[in-house]
Amino acid sequence: MATFAQPQTLVRPASSSSSESGLWSWLTTIDHKRIGILYGVSAIVFLFIGGLEAMLIRLQLARPENDLLSLDTYNSVFTMHGTTMIFLAVMPASTAWFNYLVPLQIGARDVAFPRLNALSFWLLLAGALILNLSFLAGAAPNAGWYGYAPLTEVLVGQTDTFNTGRNIEFWALGLQVLGISSLAASFNMIVTIFNLRAPGMTLMRMPIFTWATLITSILMVLAFPAITVALVLLQLDRFLGTHFYIPSQYVNGELTLTGGDPLLWQHLFWIFGHPEVYILILPAFGIVSEIIPVFSRKPLFGYAVMVYALAAIAFLGFGVWVHHMFTTGLGPTPTAIFAATTMLIAIPTGVKIFNWVGTMWGGQIRFSTPMLFAVGLVSQFTIGGISGVMHSSAPVDTQQNDSYFVVAHFHYVLFGGSIFALIAAVYFWFPKITGKMLDERLGKIHFWWTFLSFNAAFFPMHFLGLEGMPRRYASYGDGSGWWFWNVVVSIGSFALAASFVLLVYNIAKTLRSKERAPEDPWDAATLEWTTPSPPPVYNYKVIPTITNRDQFWADKYGTGQDHEEEADLEVRIGGMKIGSVDTEDENPEDQAATRRQNAQSGDSQSLGNIEEDEHIHMPNPSFYPLVVAIGLFLVAFGMIYSYPRLEIERLSLPVLSLFGLVVMLVGIAGWSLEPASDPEPDHDESVPLGTSSHA
Amino acid sequence: MATTALEVQRAGGGTTHGDSGHGGSSHPPTSTGIDSKKLLMWWFLGSECVLFGSLIATFMIYRNRAQDLSVNLQGIEGSGLAVSSGPFPNQVLDQLYTAVSAGVLLFSSFTMVLAVASVGRGNIKAFRVWTLATAMLGAIFLAGQYFEYTEFFHEGLSIQQNIFGASFFTLTGVHGMHVFVGVIWLTMLSIVSFRGGISKKDHTNVEVAGLYWHFIDIVWIVLFTLVYLLPYRDGAESAEEHTEGAMRLVQSLPFF
Incomplete structure (x- = not known):
């Protein structure tokens, strides 16, 4: 897998990407395609876990004054539903596509830092494990995915005030680990896209999905530090008895007014949280912008404007966070300013919708399954987008705040937007990844099933919200009149959950079939379709010229x-x-x-030809990323379960964390001493891999 | 397909890859001509800007709050609540002491430049001297911070004592950890160089460490200004100061 010294033996390279299999090869892989697959499979697993949590919520709300779940369990379940879907399902699914597609789309052989890429994935798994182990500990996070203070706080020495269990530790440390994972992945993607483009691929010739990846990664790099700081301050409040987010705390045994402010949490959280919303949707926009042109048989309408719109959404996304806080009483001036910036975002978003319509206009449209889901996004996201514009008006938002109308809104953008596009991507690129076509007939059934049950599950929430049903409540009264629509929503969401079983059945059935797909089944426009299916480890025998x-x-x-x-x-x-x-x-x-x-x-510069004596030199597999990830997992886990402790004078340190630190340092040391690829003086310099960096 | 004039111009030159610009560099060519590790560091530093920006914002919101509370709310009888008490910044911060240690850290940027320059010239002996000097100056800064913290503890300012303590120790502590990582990094580089592992072609590796080090220095310039130089309001020492303090609070409402 490491070195392909004899290109002549690679006449049939389709099989070589699976030339090494078995658990060890997956644990040590640094191939961007395999890491992409690992991300994708994890995302599907956590999508099902998050879906299971959603089903519990809907069972609970299926009839008034239901006591299926205790109030505490309900809190945990809706907190974990949000956290899981955002951080463990949609983000990893997007990252899966970044990983798999971007090097292929820009004509590179791997990402800029392959081992860092592996570390990103293992840290995702570590963070996911921390978050979900909380269920086994009976201390699942319970303060909502937004973790508003003082729901997350403790008073020093008090065993019954606020949130004294380990629930918030699992949440905060899980998110910190996931944050490091996302940051590492984003740095990698940014450098890859800037530095590893094939000759002739200027920025404005990049596929639009690559652009979406770049902009999303920049968003992550600039948004995640805000929640890192927010969580560090929260942990200091909980571990060391500071008072960043609570106005009073026990100081020297006396309850003291300290001046801490719960709103600081909301500011820091939403400075991260609103860009996060665009981190979830921009990859979906990129996917749809790839699919619609192919199935309309026309180039993307207004490519340059589509790129500018992506950038504008990302830029404006940092200036709208206060619209999550309209009801906190910040006063008319900030409210008016942030209402205006929020409305501005509708412009670049509207531009994208119209450009997709412009792409389809006059095209020879084929409604294959990927196209159905892509067009599904255009229609359903628009509904969610328009209710978003409604919320940008502060008086309207005050009316709808904390009601099911908001729940309807963000499910239309996150499911009708992100998840529709991610499913479209599965149908579109599945033949490239596996060499087999997903069943079209099942796919079409899947689309209509999803489309109808999605609307049954989420459209009635608009009515419930306008009738005043509050979100996050575990129950509602018998005489509230909300029962009927809640039943419709529950039936719809169970049907929606079943639609994913259909998708998995389709995947399983296709993987078992022997029938092979052509290498370019959709007659697509981008470089990845010039490779065999699945692409060989090195992607391109000869780096294409664009x-x-x-x-x-x-x-x-x-x-x-x-x-x-x-x-x-x-x-x-x-x-x-x-x-x-x-x-x-x-x-x-x-x-x-x-x-x-x-x-x-x-x-040699034309596509698909082999230069006789070129050596394709790929970096070696490495297990150090896994070691570092295990180390960081132990560090975080030791902070949650802080006993036994090591006492050194006034310092008291959790032993497990210290052990984790040692494991991590060993991993880092091994990592930096390990050669990134076998030394091969003849040709090492000549191949523009860009993969020999020691990071 | 619409193509801008800029693109047409660049399309011709697209096939020629720039080198990273340093003679003898063995790094593979990249599309931008910037070494990948260096580009990674630049984006990392961009990310760090948001990290320190969030911490600085938190500090700026809270820098006078403990004092203002102590002045205005002292003596609320029967509430069962005590009010935040000192030490307050004007009682503990020593500008001269920290100015000296800030000077030490700033001077270390100069030695860092010399270290990068000497490895670029292939002068490994000079590189060792300047790298160790940089690490040493960083360590002196950290020692200074350690004694400063100890002094504050003795005067009763802990991270729990009041919200000034909480935000002060958090902000300067996170910066100190960054300096610590930098010291370790530079020490590792010099150890590697003693074992013969550093040559002219490692210029970029050293330069990346230098970028990090300069960034940490620049952050300290900002912190020194905001934490030590910008005047603080006084906290209440005793009950007599109430009225005066209340006036000051009214004047300072936009910051509250």
Whole structure:
């Protein structure tokens, strides 16, 4: 797996990506495609766990004054439903696609720091484990995924005030570990996209999904430190008796007014939390922007504006956090300012919706399953987006705050947006990953089942919210009149959960079948479809040279034809021309001729040719990322279960954490001393891998 | 397909990869010409800006709060609540002492530059001297911080004592941990160099450590200004100060 010294033996490379299997190869893998698969499988597992929690919530609310779950259990279940779905299902699913697709889309052989990439995944698993082990300890997090102070606080020496169990420790330390995982993954993706692009791939020739990855990663890099600080302060409050988030605390045995402010938590949390919302949705936008052009057989309408819109959403996303706090009484000035910035975000988002419609307009649309889910996003996300614009108005928000209307809103954007797109991506790229096509007939049934049950589960929540049903409550009264819609919602959500069983059945059935998919089954435009399915470990025998935005279409159909077609293409609404496509400054005939010439002469720069004596040199597998992740897991876990302790004078340290620290340092030392790849002086310098960095 | 003029220009040059710009560098060429590790460090530092920004914001919100509470709410009889008491910043902070240790840390940026420059010239002996000097100056700064903390503990300011203590120790403590990591990193680099593991081609590795070190120095310039130089309001020493303090609170309401 490490070194491919003999390219001649790689005539049939499709099998070589699975040339090494078995548990050890997966534990030590640093191949971005395998790590992507690990991320994807974990995301599906946690999607089911989060879904199970949702089902418990819906069982509880299926009839008034139900006592199926105790009040404490209900708190834990809805806290873990939110935390799991956001941090362990949707984010890892997005990261799975970042990992699998981005190096392929930019014509690279791996990410910039393959071992750091493995560490990101193992830390995700460590954080997920900490969060979910809390159930076994009977101390599942119980303060909501937003963890508002003082619900999360303790008073020093008091055993019955606020949140004195270990619930919040599991939550806070789990999130800290997940934060490190996300930061590491984001640094890696940013550097990969800036530095490992194939020759000729300028930023504005990158596939739009790669752009979405880049912008999302920048968001993560700039948003996560805020929650890191917020959680550190929370842990200091809980472990050391500071009072950042509570106005009073026991100081020297006396209850003292200290001036701590619960609103500080809300500010820090939402400075992270609102960009987080865009971290969840921008990858979905990227996926849909890849799928719609392919199934409309037209280039993406307004590519440049789509890129600017992504950047604008990300930029504005840092300036709207106070709209989560309209009812906290910050006063008219901040409320008005943040209402205005929130409304501004509707502009770039609207641009994206219209550009997807513009892409489909006049196209030869094929409604295959990926396209159905992509169009599903365009319609369902719009509903959620519009209720979001409603909330941007502070008076309206005050009415709807903490009601089921808000629950309906964010499920329309997160399920109708993110998850629809992530399912679309599964159907779209499954043949690339496995070499097999998912069953189209089952896929179409799956789409309509999901679409209908999704609306049954979440649309009535709008009515419930407007009728005043509060969110987060474990029960509601008999005479409230909310029973009917709650029953509809519960039936809808059970049907929705069943739709995922259908998806998994489809995947299992397809994996067992012998039928192989063609390498480019959808006639797609981006580079990953030029590779065999599944792609070999090294992705490209020869790094492709990029001359066009939709490179693979240009290779298949030529740019000249494209331009003739596009020059004719005008977008008209009501007879008025609202847009057309420019022709290129260069002579497209020259380019096409050069490429044809290259192909005939077997020039090494043209796609898919082997230069006879090129050595493809891939980095070695490594288990040090796993060691470091285990070490960090033990450090965090030792802080939750802080006994036995080591007493050194006035310091008292948990032994497990210290042991974890040692494991971590051993891992880091091994990591930095281990050569990233076998020394091979002849060719090491010549291959533009960019993977030999020691990070 | 719409292509901007900029792209057409860059398209021709797209196939030529820039080197990282240092003679003798063995790193693979990258699309931007910037070494991947260096780019990673720049983005890491961007992330650190948000980390310190959040901590600084927290500190700025709370820097006068303990004093103001003590002045305005002292003597609430029968509430069962005590009110935040000192030591307050004006009683404990020693500007001159910290100015000296800040000077030490700033000077270490100078030695760091010399270390990076000497490895660039291939002068490994000079590199060892300057790297160790940088690490030593960082360690002196940390020792200074240790004695400062000890002094504060003796005067009764702990992390629990009041919200000034909480935000002061958190902010300067996180910075101190960053200095500690930097000292360890530089020490490791010099150990590796004694074993012959550093040559001219490691210029980028040293430069990345330098970027980190300079960033930590710059953060301290900001912290020194906000924590030590910017004036604080006084807390109440005794009951007589109430009225005066109340006036000061009214004047300072926007900060409260």
